[in-house]
Amino acid sequence: MALMITDECINCDVCEPACPNNAISMGDEFYKIDPAKCTECVGHFDEPQCVMLCPVACIPVNPAHVETRETLLQKYQRLTAASAG
Template structure:
């Protein structure tokens, strides 16, 4: 499964360096997650690191 960033994103940039797969990039008004690269940090961490650091909870499952 993958994650996505919703419109609540404040483009603070804290999630970008946390992604071990380099799946997060600037995309217009908010950051975006490349679903093809996102593994929810599986194999690297127990929990998705971008979600851990996001100050506004703008990162949700792709299906949401």
């Protein structure tokens, strides 16, 4: 499952640098998460870092991008292989 940032985001800037996959960037009005890069920190950490750090709890699971832990791990492996090569 990829995560998403809702319009409750206050643009506090803590999530973007915490993302190990560089999946978070500034959108038109608030931060957004690229579902192709979001692994919910699987492969990096035990918990999604953005969710842990978010002061307003505006980062739920994106219902349009439901993935299993195995799928997230495969995505992590693809992303790290691509960045290493």
